[in-house]
Amino acid sequence: MSIDILPAGRARRGFRDVPVPVVVIALAAIIYVTAAVITGQTNQISFAGLTGLLQRTVALGLVGLGQTFAILVGSIDLSVAALISTVAVLASYLMQGDPGMIVPAIAACLALALCVGAINGGLVAYWGINPLIATLSTGLILQGVLSAGFTYLGGRVAPEYQALAYQGLFGVPLPVLLLAVLALVAWFVLAKTRFGAHLYAVGGNPDGAKLAGLRVERFVLAAHIIASLGACVAGLYLAARLQSGTPWIGRDGIYDLESIAIVVIGGTALSGGKGGVIGTIAGVLLFASLDASFNMFGVDAFLKQVLRGAIVIAAVAVYAVRNKGHVA
């Protein structure tokens, strides 16, 4: 019987079975090391060079963690860039260099993110507005109010707070540790808790999840709140790193589209229900090593854009091309 009828629950072996994150991380490593070797900058493979590389992942990585949750439930969040700017500005405006205000400022920012996430989630889950439009709109509204209210750098963060972004533990910068810890927490939540399992259920088959007794809307709402919190932490990190927030750091960093790109490159399906944060971290590592390699090669700024565009497409295509059926 040579016929290729696959038995139930068989284990296939082949390229497609290698988890996406592994492939992406391997790719990132190959690119980085090759660039360092070819350009003779082998000291970039040192501890300092690597921590520098990791440092580049922090802001985008934090946004990406949150975005992963939104995309996992089949939604998307385009408002993260505006929220990052808002949080960064608000944090520095509230602190005004006063260490006593660190905690209240962080609390205020988290509260704001909670509200924005709740509004996004409400519009998407309860009002049924397409998430692209809903979050694009909340982003526009935030950005508008922000730029109208704060025409220039709104104060500065406390020096003690700023130090957090520049200090390290055993030579590893604190922000890198923060990203690692949050990524672990996010992984843990998605893989090990009921809440995580329910998020996958809601994203994979919302009708089925509802029939299984899950309150689908609540999970979409929660995912949006988490996405906003991710952006909030990224904004707080940027405020510390940059000393003060400007109303355009989110937009200039293209955190909205780039965070979606890394999530998708990491193997999370835009339709929801498949993927996870390890892929996202792999995606952000790929972006960072590309950045670093472009620097080593001294690639022209415009050419860099071209290459990045091509790589985004190629990275997703490698896996997507095997899909049967149509995508849109």
Place this chain on the structure above:
Amino acid sequence: MQFRSILAATLAVAFSTAAYAQEFNDPAEFKKQRELLSTKAEGPEGKPWEQHLGGAMIDTAKFKKDGPHTICFSNAGVFNPWRVVGLNNMKGEAALQKDRIQELVILDAEGKDDKQISDIQSLLDGGKCDVLIVSPTTTAALTPAVEAACEKLPVIVFDRGVNTKCPVTYIHPVGGYGFGITSAEFIASKLPKGANVLAIRIVPGVDVLETRYSAAKSIFDEAGINVIGSEFTSSDRAKTKSVVEDYINRGVKIDAVWMDAGDTATAALEAFEDAGLPYPVISGEDQQDFLRKWQKENLVAIAPSYPTYQWRTPIIAALDILDGKPVPGPEWNLPQPAITQETLASYIDERMPALHYSLCGCQELPGYPEQWGGK
């Protein structure tokens, strides 16, 4: 009219409760720049990029090093033609001095503060650099990174500054107030009291631009000239033209157009052409398209500048510092000339592209004009 003001007021109140705008009206700085505009420059004649306006010199003997040198440059980005021309100037200067320079390493931060901090860090980690030039994306954001770099290398900052005195020198032309003073005084001198001027600006909140407007506004106020509107156009020509058309359609006579940057000056003029109106008095900048239009249409105009030749200076400064020669510092004020009717002809070069900045000081550099996009 009333409807408009009520609606505007309601919205403004609704959104502006948290308004917090940094003041860009610093009378002391205004006065200082006004003086600098008329200060006689020191340094080689005809080479404004090597000149400086007053100020002290700084001793750099401790940085002396044998060449050839590796110069590293962390660039905020090349997101507008001004920076593109500037970067070409810098590369041109480096080519001119190629015997003394081993390599010019340029990292482009694409306008991202966060990336520029990492870029500076990786330049330091790379260990190749003898000197670091920084053109910061944002003043405050880059301060800690520059401070860290100062501990390892001589650092030169230009264009926008940083909030620390640790760099060897900070190179910049007179500044935004100077720009505003030159342009607004010209417009005020051509108009009667009570005339209307429309201000076209790029984006809010950028220090080097806000100071230009603040200076111009105070001069207009003093001269009794009405600023009938101040509009932001993000350097978008279509938007500029639309905004000016809308103002024309309101039926208010526009006597002059003041611009905080010249890239869309010709678009603003086209709105008058299309409406069949005479050209207003206008202040632009030193781009070729504006200068050509000025000459062709015999405009009443002035082109103040924020000269791109300042991109040559950091290379010169870097080599001087590594030679141990004293350089102007901790601030290096470059002259900031304006193009007037008298000097107009000498700045027009038909070979150059429309958005080329005439005060590039690049005419003698190797590769001119092809490297700058000329024919």
Place this chain on the structure above:
Amino acid sequence: MTAISDTARATRRLSLRNINFALVIFVVLYAAIVVLQPNYLDAALFMNFLRRAAPLIILASGQLYVILSGGFDLSMGAVVTLVVLAASMLIGGDPEMTWVVIASLYAMGLAVGLANGFIVSFLKVPSIIATLGTMLLVNGLALAWSGGAPRGDLPDNFRNLGRLVLKDVPLVGSLPIAVLILVVVTLLAWWGLHATAYGKRLLAVGDNPRAAELAGVPVKPTRISAFVISALSAVTAGILIGGFSGVSVNAGRGLELQAIAACVIGGALLLGGRGTVVGALFGALSLFALFTLLNLLGLPQALRDSLQGVILIAAVGASVLRHRRST
């Protein structure tokens, strides 16, 4: 039976209201403009308004094709930038070259559209990512080619396409060339979508690609051509924008989102299957009327973004509520 015809009547009423909604927004906004500035009732000023709105309307009509096929085209703005920069560099101020160069601009558009279509159809990359990639790619190419600062110049015969206003035209008084082009393009878009078999295929593909495929619809060519149409409309819009205001490096920035917003305000369903050219037309006009109104109000620039966001939520939210009530 009565039950069915009741719902039938409801759906018909609904589709009528769908078009009307964008129309209503437009009329209200334009009325507000007229209140502030009564001379906007002049034919000449209205024509001028249309001239300025023309690129956005054309972009929206092209984007509509992609939206109806179930995708997004984020690369439109980059194509506009490419067109403006390429035109000035290739023409180099020589009026003789204009028509040859316009042909080659359309060839570039064709290439971008084909690339988008192939990446989505054959490499199976979701269009939001695929066109994000081509957006970066095309923008980077345009800037790298021009060195970041545009070279060359646009001659008058090119500029006239977006700039010239014919005076003393019977009936309408003045007639900008751009409005002529707009009318032609809109009619073409309407014809392509509502008066051809292709349009029906496109709707079916966006609605249920698998069913369309099994019914014999050539899904991939249909989808690819939607991206091509979108890119070609972006070329047309780019020519008008370049003509209207000349060369600039950020001519196309943000236009893709405005075009999507226009379609959505016009009642198009994201992810495909429902939408009309007339809706997209009035969606784009509404958006443009909003921009003009805000200009006239003299509101802080920043708040204009906010209001745009509010209008988007309101438009989509209202249509969601209408649909929910009807089912």
Place this chain on the structure above:
Amino acid sequence: MTAVLEMRGIGKAFGTVKALDAVDFDCRAGEVHVICGENGAGKSTLMKVLGGSYRPDTGEVLLDGEPVRFQHPAEARAAGISIVHQELSLLPFRTVAENIFTGMEPTRWGLLDRRQMDERARSLLDRLGSSISTSALVADLSIAEQQLVEIAKAMLVNAKVLVMDEPTAALDDHDAHSLLKLVGRMKTEGVAIIYISHRMPEVMAIADRVTVLKDGRHIWTRDRRDVTINAIVTAMVGRELQDFYPARGATEPGSPVLEISGGQSRYLRDINFSARAGEIVGVAGLEDSGKGALARALFGDSPLAAGEVRISGQPVSLHSPRQAAAAGIGYLPGDRKREGIAPRQSVRDNALLTLQAMAPALSSPNGGARSRQKVDQSLRHMDVRAGDFGQEISTLSGGNQQKAIIARWLMRNPRVFVFVFVEPTRGIDVAAKAAIYQTMRALANEGRAIVMISSDLPEIVGVSDRIVVMHQGRIAGELPAGAEEGAVMQLALGVAAAATGREMAS
């Protein structure tokens, strides 16, 4: 025996449409209570009320004599009501165990207890007689296996009331049999089972009581002993249904219209197959027997890798559905919602879709043969019931949708020579079924060849002029019209392959 579940006077309206009108229903512990009714009779609505998806406008639901009012499916589930849904509600990229426990995941110290999940899932599947691995991804399972996972999911809760909404619709006879056995076992465990089915033999086999609904109203509830299939059908349709299966063709079949020789693909081996003008060829077989693959190969969806296909003697290449359509093959997909309709387009446009697909791209959508009169004529000919053919097709019932899709191919008359029907009556009520059989026969009588691929044995036996049975990717044998169901089953199971199969091959 008292009723575990009682529903009294349930009414539910959508807009002006009364989906349920004062329906009474009850179910006792340890009985199988079958609900019959046409599509749109209100069965699914009644179950959605029970399951907490809908709130009734009038009436009350009593569980163990206590009135309950469910606001959300979660509450119904917690109260011991478990539903096997007709539409699969599984997560393709999650494992079998994760799917079974969706929404009910066991935890240990707040964490998912995966070991417990695996163990309990295993024992549930064993109880169902299935060997599916608990760690397999659902996307990798066949439809039948997915249905079993769905059932396991419903059995996870110790249900007082188990609702099965056409659980055998996707199953072939073999799997359906084991499912029915399982239902019997659960009954003895004292579960109240509500069973919805269109398969009459099945109903007669397992029911204790039968309730018929029609147009949202309760018609009657009777003991199985007191009913006949005919009585049920009559009550459902509201009139006596004669000639459920149409009479076979009077004339002998003509020359072969469709011929496949040496067909090979990933799923098929040595396919030699022909269908002649005027005949209906039934293709039977178990799930995974290759009958679905044969249909997809015929329609170019997963083309043959080797072998030759001829239509009316001319070799044709079938590498895409479009080529197949152009070659004159009409295809009625089994999964209407996913593969048949474009839900937001009008009935008319759905019926026109193939003509529009084959017409020159820039021709008028309603030109020539595509004119509005001709579509309407065709739709009326198929007896598609809609208030307005301009309304969105998703507002129509399943049977009417199916008829509109047949009209889609009829519009191409006379350029369609072969019709491939895949599960033509899945999820369609009795009256509409009969209409579709009539249509198939009429199409055959006009000189076309009909290939009917079906898992419904009575249908295969009742309609086909010739029966081809598949087993493990090969044609196991062929049987004449009117063959016994048992003979078909034997071939399908591979038991009798030797005798008949070899005969046919030579």
